[in-house]
Amino acid sequence: MARFVIEGGAPLRGSTRVPGDKSIGHRALIFGALAEGRSVVTGLSGGLDNRATAQIFTDLGARIALDGDRAEIEGVGLDGLRIPAGALDCGNSGTTMRLVAGVLAGQRFGTRLVGDESLSRRPMMRIIGPLRARGAHISGVKGAKEGELYPPLAVAPLIDDEALIALEYRSPVASAQVKSCLLLSGLWARGLTAIAEPTISRDHTERMMRALGVPLQTMGPMMVLDPTGWDRRWGGFTWEVPGDLSSAAFVLAAALMVEGSEVTVEGVGINPTRTGFVDAMRAMRASLDVRPTGEGAGGEPRGDLSAAHGPLSAAMSAGELLTRMIDEVPIFAAVATRARGRSDVRDAEELRVKESDRIETTVALLEAFGADCTELDDGLHVHGGARLRGAVVDSRGDHRVAMTAAVLGMAAEGRTVVEDVACVRTSFPGFAALFEGLGAQIREEEEG
Numbered sequence: 360m361a362r363f364v365i366e367g368g369a370p371l372r373g374s375t376r377v378p379g380d381k382s383i384g385h386r387a388l389i390f391g392a393l394a395e396g397r398s399v400v401t402g403l404s405g406g407l408d409n410r411a412t413a414q415i416f417t418d419l420g421a422r423i424a425l426d427g428d429r430a431e432i433e434g435v436g437l438d439g440l441r442i443p444a445g446a447l448d449c450g451n452s453g454t455t456m457r458l459v460a461g462v463l464a465g466q467r468f469g470t471r472l473v474g475d476e477s478l479s480r481r482p483m484m485r486i487i488g489p490l491r492a493r494g495a496h497i498s499g500v501k502g503a504k505e506g507e508l509y510p511p512l513a514v515a516p517l518i519d520d521e522a523l524i525a526l527e528y529r530s531p532v533a534s535a536q537v538k539s540c541l542l543l544s545g546l547w548a549r550g551l552t553a554i555a556e557p558t559i560s561r562d563h564t565e566r567m568m569r570a571l572g573v574p575l576q577t578m579g580p581m582m583v584l585d586p587t588g589w590d591r592r593w594g595g596f597t598w599e600v601p602g603d604l605s606s607a608a609f610v611l612a613a614a615l616m617v618e619g620s621e622v623t624v625e626g627v628g629i630n631p632t633r634t635g636f637v638d639a640m641r642a643m644r645a646s647l648d649v650r651p652t653g654e655g656a657g658g659e660p661r662g663d664l665s666a667a668h669g670p671l672s673a674a675m676s677a678g679e680l681l682t683r684m685i686d687e688v689p690i691f692a693a694v695a696t697r698a699r700g701r702s703d704v705r706d707a708e709e710l711r712v713k714e715s716d717r718i719e720t721t722v723a724l725l726e727a728f729g730a731d732c733t734e735l736d737d738g739l740h741v742h743g744g745a746r747l748r749g750a751v752v753d754s755r756g757d758h759r760v761a762m763t764a765a766v767l768g769m770a771a772e773g774r775t776v777v778e779d780v781a782c783v784r785t786s787f788p789g790f791a792a793l794f795e796g797l798g799a800q801i802r803e804e805e806e807g
C-alpha cells in the first residue's frame with residue numbers, strides 16, 4: 360500500500376502546472392467519441408478516472424489512442440456506438456458512471472455499468488428516476504438506504520418503436536453529474552430536455568454542447584435542449600484541457616498555510632462555476648491573484664493563479680458559493696485551521712455521498728492534526744488557530760482526503776504519514792513529485 364511521508368514546515372516556492380481538469384477531460388472524451396471524425400484532446404489529467412471514461416468508449420466502438428495527457432479519438436457519431444463485449448468499468452469515477460448512463464439510456468443494445476467498492480456505495484436514484492421518466496430501462500441494486508438504488512447499473516435496450524421522450528426536470532440537487540446525464544440522454548430523445556437546478560453547478564457540458572452546435576439554450580440555472588430540426592451531428596475538434604482548479608487548490612492552500620511560501624500555478628481552468636474556492640480564500644483575505652490568460656477547450660477560460668502565505672481570517676461557505684467549491688471543502692477546512700475565528704461550511708449534505716462521507720472524513724482528519732472542529736448534519740465549523748501537529752492518518756480511499764491530509768502535514772509540526780494514497784492517482788498523478796519540486800518535504804513510499 361502506498362503512503363506519503365511528510366516533514367512539516369518546509370516553504371513552497373516557484374511556478375508549476377497541475378494535471379488537466381478531470382471534469383472537462385471526461386466530457387471532451389465523450390463528445391469526441393460521439394463526434395463524426397477525428398478529434399485531438401491534449402492536457403488530459405492522465406488520472407484513472409479519465410482513463411475509465413476513455414476505456415468505456417473504446418469498449419463501445421470508438422477508437423481512442425490515449426498517450427499520457429493526449430488522446431486521439433475516431434468518433435463514431437450519435438448512432439454508431441456498438442454493444443460492448445462485457446460490463447463497462449467506471450472504477451472510482453461517479454462522473455463516468457452518471458454521464459455514461461445518460462448516453463446508454465438511449466441505445467438499442469443493453470449494457471451493465473460497474474464500479475469499485477466506493478462507487479458501489481454511491482446513490483444512483485438521482486439519475487435512474489428522471490431517466491426512467493423519459494422511457495429508459497435502467498435499474499440498480501438495493502443497498503444501505505430504503506428507496507435508493509446503487510451500482511452496478513443495468514441498462515436494457517430500447518426496442519421496436521420505443522424512444523426516449525421529452526423530459527422537464529427540476530433537480531432537487533445542484534449536481535452537474537445529474538444535469539449532464541440528462542442532457543446527454545437528450546441527444547437520443549424525440550422531444551426536448553428541460554432542466555432546472557437549485558443553483559448553477561459546473562457548466563462544462565453546456566459550454567461544450569454550445570461550442571459543437573448542439574441546440575441548447577441556457578438561462579441561469581435553467582436549460583433547454585430542443586433537437587427539433589437539428590441534424591444530430593458534429594465534427595471532430597482539437598481541444599486543450601486547462602489545469603484542474605480542484606487540484607491547483609491543494610498547491611495554493613499549501614502556500615497560504617506554510618510560512619515563507621509563494622507559488623504560481625499556470626494554465627488553470629477558471630470557469631466561474633468552479634472558482635468558489637478562490638472566492639472563499641479572498642473572503643479569508645488571502646493573498647491570491649488570478650490572471651486570466653484566454654479561452655481553451657470548448658469555451659473554457661483559463662488563467663495563472665498565485666498565492667503567498669499571510670494572515671487569514673475566518674470565512675463562511677454556503678449556498679451558491681458552496682456549489683462552486685463542492686470538491687474543495689476538505690481543503691477549505693484545512694486552510695480554515697490557520698484562519699482567525701470560526702469558519703463555517705453549510706448546505707453541504709451532498710458531501711456525505713462523495714468518494715467518502717466527506718463531512719465525517721474531513722472532521723476526523725482535522726481532529727487527528729489537533730484542529731478544533733465540529734461536525735454538523737450539513738457541514739462543519741472550524742475554530743482556527745489551534746496548533747497543528749504531525750499525525751498518522753488514513754485516506755479512507757478518498758483522493759481529496761489523502762491530498763488534504765498531505766497539505767495539513769506540510770503545515771503541521773513534525774512528521775506526518777498518510778496511509779493508502781494510491782487513490783490520488785484518480786485525479787492528480789504525480790502529486791508528491793510536484794510538491795517536492797516546489798520545496799515540500801514529501802515522499803511517496805510503497806509499503807510492505
Ligand code: S3P
Nearest residue numbers: 382454533534535536537685686
Ligand atoms: C462533477 C460533478 C460534481 C463533482 C465531481 C465532478 C462533474 O459532482 O463533485 O467531482 O464532473 O460533473 P455532483 O454532480 O455529484 O455534485
